[in-house]
Amino acid sequence: MLVTHARQLTFAHLWLAFLAFAVALVLGVWQMWARSPLPAPFVAASTYFSAVTAHGTAMAYVMPVFMIMGFGYYVAETALDRPLPAPRWAWSAFALGLAGALMATVTIFSGRAAVLFTFYPPLTASVFFYLGLVMVVAASWIWCVLMMVAMAQWKRANPGRPVPLAMFATVANAVMWLWTTIGVAAELLFQVIPAALGLKAQLDVGLSRTLFSWTLHAIVYFWLIPSYIAFYTMVPQAAGGRLYSDTMGRLTFILFLIYSLPVGLHHLLMDPQQSNAFKFLQVALTALVSVPTLLTVFTIGASLEIAGRLRGGRGLLGWIGALPWDRPLVLATGLAFLMLGFGGFGGLVNMSYGMNAMVHNTSWVTAHFHLIFGGTVVIMYFAIAYAIWPAVTGRAAPSLAAQRLQLWLWFAGMLVMTLPWHYLGLLGQWRRVATFNYADPIIAGWGPWVVVSLIGGVILLGSGLLFVLNLLQFNVSREPHAAAPGELYASAVHPPARVPAALNGFRLWNALVLVLMILAYGYPIAQFFVGDSPQALVHRVDERR
Amino acid sequence: MNDPDRLEQPWRLWASVAILSVFAFSVLFGFVLMPVMQGRAAGIDAFEAICRALGITPGSPAARQPTTNAKAQPATRVAWSADLLNSLTKATAAGESLAGSCAGCHGRDGRAVEVKLYPDLAGQSAAAIYKQLHDFKTGSRPSALMTPMVQALTEEQMVAVSAHFAAFPVRPIPAAQLPAAGAAIEGLVARGDSGRGMPACNACHGDQSGGPTEAPRLSRQSREYLAAQLRAFKTGERRNDIYSRMRSVAAPLTESEIDGLALFYASTRTY
Numbered sequence: 001m002l003v004t005h006a007r008q009l010t011f012a013h014l015w016l017a018f019l020a021f022a023v024a025l026v027l028g029v030w031q032m033w034a035r036s037p038l039p040a041p042f043v044a045a046s047t048y049f050s051a052v053t054a055h056g057t058a059m060a061y062v063m064p065v066f067m068i069m070g071f072g073y074y075v076a077e078t079a080l081d082r083p084l085p086a087p088r089w090a091w092s093a094f095a096l097g098l099a100g101a102l103m104a105t106v107t108i109f110s111g112r113a114a115v116l117f118t119f120y121p122p123l124t125a126s127v128f129f130y131l132g133l134v135m136v137v138a139a140s141w142i143w144c145v146l147m148m149v150a151m152a153q154w155k156r157a158n159p160g161r162p163v164p165l166a167m168f169a170t171v172a173n174a175v176m177w178l179w180t181t182i183g184v185a186a187e188l189l190f191q192v193i194p195a196a197l198g199l200k201a202q203l204d205v206g207l208s209r210t211l212f213s214w215t216l217h218a219i220v221y222f223w224l225i226p227s228y229i230a231f232y233t234m235v236p237q238a239a240g241g242r243l244y245s246d247t248m249g250r251l252t253f254i255l256f257l258i259y260s261l262p263v264g265l266h267h268l269l270m271d272p273q274q275s276n277a278f279k280f281l282q283v284a285l286t287a288l289v290s291v292p293t294l295l296t297v298f299t300i301g302a303s304l305e306i307a308g309r310l311r312g313g314r315g316l317l318g319w320i321g322a323l324p325w326d327r328p329l330v331l332a333t334g335l336a337f338l339m340l341g342f343g344g345f346g347g348l349v350n351m352s353y354g355m356n357a358m359v360h361n362t363s364w365v366t367a368h369f370h371l372i373f374g375g376t377v378v379i380m381y382f383a384i385a386y387a388i389w390p391a392v393t394g395r396a397a398p399s400l401a402a403q404r405l406q407l408w409l410w411f412a413g414m415l416v417m418t419l420p421w422h423y424l425g426l427l428g429q430w431r432r433v434a435t436f437n438y439a440d441p442i443i444a445g446w447g448p449w450v451v452v453s454l455i456g457g458v459i460l461l462g463s464g465l466l467f468v469l470n471l472l473q474f475n476v477s478r479e480p481h482a483a484a485p486g487e488l489y490a491s492a493v494h495p496p497a498r499v500p501a502a503l504n505g506f507r508l509w510n511a512l513v514l515v516l517m518i519l520a521y522g523y524p525i526a527q528f529f530v531g532d533s534p535q536a537l538v539h540r541v542d543e544r545r
Numbered sequence: 546m547n548d549p550d551r552l553e554q555p556w557r558l559w560a561s562v563a564i565l566s567v568f569a570f571s572v573l574f575g576f577v578l579m580p581v582m583q584g585r586a587a588g589i590d591a592f593e594a595i596c597r598a599l600g601i602t603p604g605s606p607a608a609r610q611p612t613t614n615a616k617a618q619p620a621t622r623v624a625w626s627a628d629l630l631n632s633l634t635k636a637t638a639a640g641e642s643l644a645g646s647c648a649g650c651h652g653r654d655g656r657a658v659e660v661k662l663y664p665d666l667a668g669q670s671a672a673a674i675y676k677q678l679h680d681f682k683t684g685s686r687p688s689a690l691m692t693p694m695v696q697a698l699t700e701e702q703m704v705a706v707s708a709h710f711a712a713f714p715v716r717p718i719p720a721a722q723l724p725a726a727g728a729a730i731e732g733l734v735a736r737g738d739s740g741r742g743m744p745a746c747n748a749c750h751g752d753q754s755g756g757p758t759e760a761p762r763l764s765r766q767s768r769e770y771l772a773a774q775l776r777a778f779k780t781g782e783r784r785n786d787i788y789s790r791m792r793s794v795a796a797p798l799t800e801s802e803i804d805g806l807a808l809f810y811a812s813t814r815t816y
Contacts, residue, residue, distance in 0.1 A: 516564065
């Protein structure tokens with residue numbers, strides 16, 4: 001059952017996400033051009049930093065938030081097979097988020113928010129930039145509550161039955177997002193917005209950076225979880241097999257909830273305001289994300305092996321060739337795993353204190369998060385959109401070949417862009433810089449690699465535009481879509497008849513997150529309120545001298 | 546297994562045990578073992594090393610700190626605070642009475658009597674005036690004329706006199722228009738020269754710049770005075786700029802660029 005409000009909600013949310021994505025993509029290519037030795041138009045530091053702010057805001061906040069909300073509404077109706085509770089609230093959230101995104105966009109393009117998308121005072125943007133983003137986050141909070149209510153209502157109607165994995169994972173993400181946004185909300189509410197309004201002339205940047213770190217890592221898992229939902233619930237079905245283990249899926253999403261949060265200090269390894277021991281503690285907890293990651297690689301590997309063998313694959317690795325790689329969801333999963341491998345390796349470097357010291361302020365970091373987020377996560381967003389678009393529009397896909405081409409281009413473009421970019425980081429190319437002096441003999445050697453990276457960016461732009469075109473193709477397709485939307489989800493090899501409450505809800509895990517957060521972040525935050533800590537003068541971007 | 550409690554109990558227990566043991570291991574390793582071993586190698590006793598690891602005492606458990614007892618010599622001893630900046634916005638009667646002794650050179654209304662030698666103070670940013678007074682006093686910017694003048698001034702008096710002169714209107718552009726500085730000079734002002742590692746002058750001195758608090762406004766100072774200051778930065782004779790900003794910007798400038806930039810600022814309105 002996919003009643004009209006989820007269909008329209010998903011349609012509206014995903015289109016908004018992808019429009020923001022398309023605009024940000026164009027800006028991204030221009031930014032790479034500006035940093036390259038090739039002469040680019042409009043190059044000035046102020047234009048560059050406004051463009052980076054717009055690119056980051058669109059890609060890191062607007063696009064994923066609306067994508068996740070839209071996909072969540074879809075899952076809530078199709079996996080639970082019941083109408084969404086309070087669709088009016090969902091539409092209000094959409095309107096609120098849209099208004100916020102527009103407000104932030106106008107502020108950025110009027111040059112009053114060239115502060116990048118990370119909230120690192122004392123440089124502060126116009127207050128409308130922050131208020132706009134607060135509205136986007138508030139919209140996502142409404143979504144979180146709706147997801148939790150939908151699951152609770154289903155549980156009440158189906159006592160003792162396990163919540164379908166896709167919905168369990170969606171709610172895990174909603175719960176995690178509520179925890180995640182506490183850090184940045186506190187930073188904005190008590191520090192940045194008062195500073196932007198001129199109510200505060202000084203603020204403690206150590207505290208702001210610590211609060212932002214609370215949000216900074218978990219937000220990545222928030223982006224990532226829809227991809228994992230697709231891996232666990234949609235990919236085995238698309239490949240023609242079954243999910244190897246439903247329990248592994250539940251454990252994975254629970255572990256993401258727990259280990260996304262008390263780990264943010266690994267973003268502050270070079271910051272002096274936090275001590276070695278707390279950095280060590282949070283890095284150790286960071287390392288545990290390897291557990292859900294490896295669980296997933298194993299479970300999805302096993303699920304695909306089941307599918308491959310059912311399709312006649314033989315021998316140790318023969319099942320890989322027997323998989324239906326012509327199906328976009330399967331292809332995207334293969335490509336996403338490859339990028340996850342490269343990106344995961346880079347991530348291990350970043351979380352290692354000594355190696356991080358070498359790459360911290362270099363392009364390595366930028367390349368890393370583009371590969372992980374832009375690569376692994378976003379390619380799965382494409383595949384999810386392709387998979388659910390027939391149900392959303394009621395029409396069958398006009399061309400799978402165009403979808404496959406788009407996914408391959410994205411993969412190729414991402415590697416061509418990010419691998420040289422990583423290398424440039426190792427050579428010492430710094431990040432957050434508008435232009436380079438290629439006349440300098442040391443920097444001159446970077447030039448060819450930057451140009452290769454730019455070519456990767458251009459391929460990505462082509463792929464992104466093809467993606468938008470592919471979605472538009474559904475509108476001209478005449479062929480109606482027949483299959484029921486619920487058929488998208490795989491059943492497990494052993495479908496769970498009954499699971500312990502611990503694997504069917506989040507009460508226990510919320511308690512454990514609370515304990516871990518108090519232990520890991522309690523003192524690192526409390527220290528700012530004990531004794532005098534140095535204050536920095538607020539610098540407002542939109543203050544005219 | 547039909548008793549729901551028997552299905553639930555192990556989860557609650559073992560999940561908590563597993564997570565808290567990971568935590569306990571990390572604490573033991575990160576808070577005790579590692580700092581003690583690092584401290585031993587650096588000659589720091591175990592207790593102090595643990596305190597440092599926790600962040601209760603400053604420094605790293607892995608290195609003896611401070612590494613030197615040499616006294617730092619900052620380029621300036623001015624420390625900006627919100628209170629200081631706020632007090633600089635208020636012109637007071639105290640400022641007016643003190644300004645009498647400045648008038649001989651800088652004029653009653655902040656317009657210098659001999660513009661080739663002395664800067665105009667009228668309409669200058671109060672923060673910029675205060676910074677220079679402070680530097681004259683502490684010796685960061687030694688001057689045969691100014692250093693003795695400001696020795697007797699207190700902190701409050703320096704603030705008052707800075708706020709006083711900042712409140713006057715700037716000198717109008719002289720009737721006899723100066724020649725235009727040329728496209729190359731305007732390029733330096735707007736874009737700098739990345740080939741020589743020079744940022745745009747506008748980056749700090751523009752009317753919408755994000756420059757340092759103390760960056761002065763430059764327009765309508767005399768060509769001679771501006772050129773003399775750029776040359777003093779270029780040679781290193783003047784050295785009260787934090788992070789050697791102006792010294793590194795001025796060093797690659799040619800003599801004609803210095804004169805061109807001085808002309809540009811002398812003849813414009815908005816910088």
